[in-house]
Amino acid sequence: MTSFTGIPKYIEDLLxxxxxxxxxxxxxxxxxxxxxxxxxxxxxxxxxxxxQTAGPYPDPDFRQLDSWIVIHQxxxxxxxxxxxxxGQGTGTxxxxxxxxxxxxxxxxxxxxxxxxDNTVDQGGSGGSDAIQVDAWPMRRVAxxxxxxxxxxxxxxxxxxxxxxxxxxxxxxxxxxxxxxxTYGQLIGGKRFNVALTGANIDATTGVAKIKxxxxxxxxxxxxxxxxxxxxxxxxxxxxxxxxxxxxxxxxNIKPPxxxxxxxxxxxxxxxxxxxxxxxxxxxxxxxxxxxxxxQAVNAARQLKATWQKPAxxxxxxxxxxxxxxRNQTATSTANPIVVGNPDDAFAAAATxxxxxxxxxxxxxQGHTAFGPAHATADPSNGQMTVYxxxxxxxxxxxGVAQFLGxxxxxxxxxxxxxxxxxxxxxxxxxxxxxxxxxKEIGRPVRVQWMRNEETAWDTKAPAFTVGLRGALxxxxxxxxxxxxxRACDLNHxxxxxxxxxxxxxxxxIRKEKPSAGxxxxxxxxxxxxxxRMRASVVGLPMVxxxxxxxxxxxxxxxxxxxxxxxxxxxxxxxAAKADPVAFRMKLLTASxxxxxxxxxxxxxxxxxxxxxxxxxxxxxxPKGRASGNILTGRGIAYAFRSQTVVAQIxxxxxxxxxGRVWVKRLVCAHDCGLVINPEGLRRTLEGGMLYALSxxxxxxxxxxxxxVTSVDWLSSPSLTHMDVPERIxxxxxxxxxxxxxxxxxxxxxxxxxxxxxxxxxxxxxxDATGVRLRRVPFRAARVLAALKAADVQRTSG
Amino acid sequence: xxxxxLRVNGTAHTVNVEPSxxxxxxxxxxxxxxGPRFGCGLGQCGACTVIINGVATRSCVTPTSSVRxxxxxxxxxxxxxxxxxxxxxxxxxxxxxxxxxxxxxxxxAKALLDKNPNPTDAQIREGMARTLCRCMTFYRVQQAxxxxxxxxx
Numbered sequence: 001m002t003s004f005t006g007i008p009k010y011i012e013d014l015l016x017x018x019x020x021x022x023x024x025x026x027x028x029x030x031x032x033x034x035x036x037x038x039x040x041x042x043x044x045x046x047x048x049x050x051x052q053t054a055g056p057y058p059d060p061d062f063r064q065l066d067s068w069i070v071i072h073q074x075x076x077x078x079x080x081x082x083x084x085x086x087g088q089g090t091g092t093x094x095x096x097x098x099x100x101x102x103x104x105x106x107x108x109x110x111x112x113x114x115x116x117d118n119t120v121d122q123g124g125s126g127g128s129d130a131i132q133v134d135a136w137p138m139r140r141v142a143x144x145x146x147x148x149x150x151x152x153x154x155x156x157x158x159x160x161x162x163x164x165x166x167x168x169x170x171x172x173x174x175x176x177x178x179x180x181x182t183y184g185q186l187i188g189g190k191r192f193n194v195a196l197t198g199a200n201i202d203a204t205t206g207v208a209k210i211k212x213x214x215x216x217x218x219x220x221x222x223x224x225x226x227x228x229x230x231x232x233x234x235x236x237x238x239x240x241x242x243x244x245x246x247x248x249x250x251x252n253i254k255p256p257x258x259x260x261x262x263x264x265x266x267x268x269x270x271x272x273x274x275x276x277x278x279x280x281x282x283x284x285x286x287x288x289x290x291x292x293x294x295q296a297v298n299a300a301r302q303l304k305a306t307w308q309k310p311a312x313x314x315x316x317x318x319x320x321x322x323x324x325x326r327n328q329t330a331t332s333t334a335n336p337i338v339v340g341n342p343d344d345a346f347a348a349a350a351t352x353x354x355x356x357x358x359x360x361x362x363x364x365q366g367h368t369a370f371g372p373a374h375a376t377a378d379p380s381n382g383q384m385t386v387y388x389x390x391x392x393x394x395x396x397x398x399g400v401a402q403f404l405g406x407x408x409x410x411x412x413x414x415x416x417x418x419x420x421x422x423x424x425x426x427x428x429x430x431x432x433x434x435x436x437x438x439k440e441i442g443r444p445v446r447v448q449w450m451r452n453e454e455t456a457w458d459t460k461a462p463a464f465t466v467g468l469r470g471a472l473x474x475x476x477x478x479x480x481x482x483x484x485x486r487a488c489d490l491n492h493x494x495x496x497x498x499x500x501x502x503x504x505x506x507x508x509i510r511k512e513k514p515s516a517g518x519x520x521x522x523x524x525x526x527x528x529x530x531x532r533m534r535a536s537v538v539g540l541p542m543v544x545x546x547x548x549x550x551x552x553x554x555x556x557x558x559x560x561x562x563x564x565x566x567x568x569x570x571x572x573x574x575a576a577k578a579d580p581v582a583f584r585m586k587l588l589t590a591s592x593x594x595x596x597x598x599x600x601x602x603x604x605x606x607x608x609x610x611x612x613x614x615x616x617x618x619x620x621x622p623k624g625r626a627s628g629n630i631l632t633g634r635g636i637a638y639a640f641r642s643q644t645v646v647a648q649i650x651x652x653x654x655x656x657x658x659g660r661v662w663v664k665r666l667v668c669a670h671d672c673g674l675v676i677n678p679e680g681l682r683r684t685l686e687g688g689m690l691y692a693l694s695x696x697x698x699x700x701x702x703x704x705x706x707x708v709t710s711v712d713w714l715s716s717p718s719l720t721h722m723d724v725p726e727r728i729x730x731x732x733x734x735x736x737x738x739x740x741x742x743x744x745x746x747x748x749x750x751x752x753x754x755x756x757x758x759x760x761x762x763x764x765x766x767d768a769t770g771v772r773l774r775r776v777p778f779r780a781a782r783v784l785a786a787l788k789a790a791d792v793q794r795t796s797g
Numbered sequence: 798x799x800x801x802x803l804r805v806n807g808t809a810h811t812v813n814v815e816p817s818x819x820x821x822x823x824x825x826x827x828x829x830x831x832g833p834r835f836g837c838g839l840g841q842c843g844a845c846t847v848i849i850n851g852v853a854t855r856s857c858v859t860p861t862s863s864v865r866x867x868x869x870x871x872x873x874x875x876x877x878x879x880x881x882x883x884x885x886x887x888x889x890x891x892x893x894x895x896x897x898x899x900x901x902x903x904x905x906a907k908a909l910l911d912k913n914p915n916p917t918d919a920q921i922r923e924g925m926a927r928t929l930c931r932c933m934t935f936y937r938v939q940q941a942x943x944x945x946x947x948x949x950x
Contacts, residue, residue: 087895231896234832690933
């Protein structure tokens, strides 16, 4: 074997194999581009790596070009990146960006992601930053590889670099293209041995400069996602599909009441069951392990355990939550943002204008991942390998090592695809459980949660209650705005901390202090002369071991804060008898101050684009009483996140008799700067909007004073095919005021799109019915009750 | 334990299991057919859908001993390495996000289109209503089904 100098051993072995002359097909098997079958069992390609590398697993060195890019003899390349793809096609986008910088065709590249021993630690997924932040070092290292290859070609062809041309992995003499050499001929199967610089991974760079936007050719096209064929033909092996020799199956038994203490376990209740292996318990964590999966499911149901209820209620019932939150002393409050003189402005408006107050409430909403938490851990060779769909695989590796008291380099996480993350796997309970159980049992363990566990005990988006006040002057101008939010978010988890994953909490492990959590203020560019915005956090009585754990859910606080502020903006427009778009445009254009990312100019462009795409009929809301059973209306909302700007228009039908809301049409105008893959972006935006629509009309975690009662898809409904709009229009604005700038950056797109939907739908319902709904979800019963209260239910002419 | 004979994707299998074991576990763990997946174990989401005698069936709540007739799983849709037109449409429409639910979407759409090759929008919605997706790819799923229907019509 060649000497190990900090590039992944996997890559080291791969190059050694290639130098012995391996075929491309074999290479692709090793590189993970194909799912392969060996022995009797079809396994995912990462398992091939297991067979090759028994550990330890030192951190790959990000300052080595060889850690990022391997060029093969057949003039193809594999990119190794420290990200995970939650299904938005980031892997495809990385390939496009790196292939472009490298000057290699897209279809001559592959991308390996997220396994901690094969790829540098770019943190996995989170914060919609894959393209915005993590793609920069990828582009720079690809540009550096191209530079090094040009130098090598210059030497070989005896021509200065300046006289060489590059296209599709072939370097030729510009004046005589018959003099040529391919990347594969120059370096195929060999190491670059080029050191990179940079204080951290994000800053990784070589000497080469990246291309200007105008020179990018693959970026901006829409190659199909490479991961989709294997997802539709059944050949992809997911983290749930891992099978290892000697593997056993585990199921958890959760406390039947929040805060319940495990008093005793009667192992004799399951000892005689077929396939029984072991009952494992520590503190209030309890699991049963069996040879076969259905045996473990059955044993978990049969196992008799005695639990003691806590002396005091862990939380109020869900219907009392908002009153509880409003009466609590805040555990933390961020410094208020104050502009102008809100107190004076409100006082003046009280006499000469109008002051409006409102309270908006957003309940806990769960991740409710489509597939429950799962992982498989293998304790072979004194190491610990966790096969997981953890979006933050690197964090889990560090967390599991600490949790088990093992050195970091003896633990690795092999990332494989899984059911949508959107934050849930950033607190990956099952990975820690599998690792713990594997260490206890001494055999590979596969653990999977049941549906009721996942829906009741997964992490939740924090509930919010928001107090709002606005002042209009005599001309209907918004002169003062007060926003006061309380988020139920104390002890927020989400970073695979060994002290806060659920198994640790149940075992009685405690951090010195629960995490402070966070609340949020709205993100818009409205120029309002006076404003005050406050954001506080409150806690529930039970802070640890609670099923109401909060975590990061697809823009952790943005849906809540935007629902409140953009609904209220509509209330103000209605009070001013102004068209909701005109009211907002006036606030956007009331200042010319902008930021370095031109967020004001881009906000104006995005709102205009949505209005044009929809064909907005300018008039104040509500529309006015209509006859018939179905009332129709339209509503707009807008927000930004970081530098990404989005405006949405919803058109609704409200059934006056049943209260059912159907969003018939959705329009989204979106500006995330440089677009890498327009068709991929379009689908991400559609999914994100519909996801937020589900939160608008269906989703709510319900609980009594003992336990969460939302436990399956009936008690925790989600959007269905019946709810899907008839038409969705996505307008990709990409509206930098200077379209010729060569450095237009790409911004994130996974989460911003979720922010305005709730308010757009609520505003449309108001337009249709004249009834303002200040609490989501807009389930039929709630809408019907509100219509009845406002006497809209009766058909009138 | 009982000996049970199954016919899956044209191949006969004999398994020796508890007769009440849900078919899903047998397919996934004994026969290596992992297209169907566990989503809820309650027959509510569709992740585990297989087709038995032309009917889209939730294998997570189907006792193995109750199965009579031919089972088709996602792996059995393609023939001779050629993808089924539904699978092809799924790629052309770039339907999946994470893809975990797509077994249910594709198998339910297959049963729907086999019965009704040219469904109306309302029939598509109703036929697919109980097949969930948390990435919310519904809009593209419906587009893909319409694409297949159009190609057939």
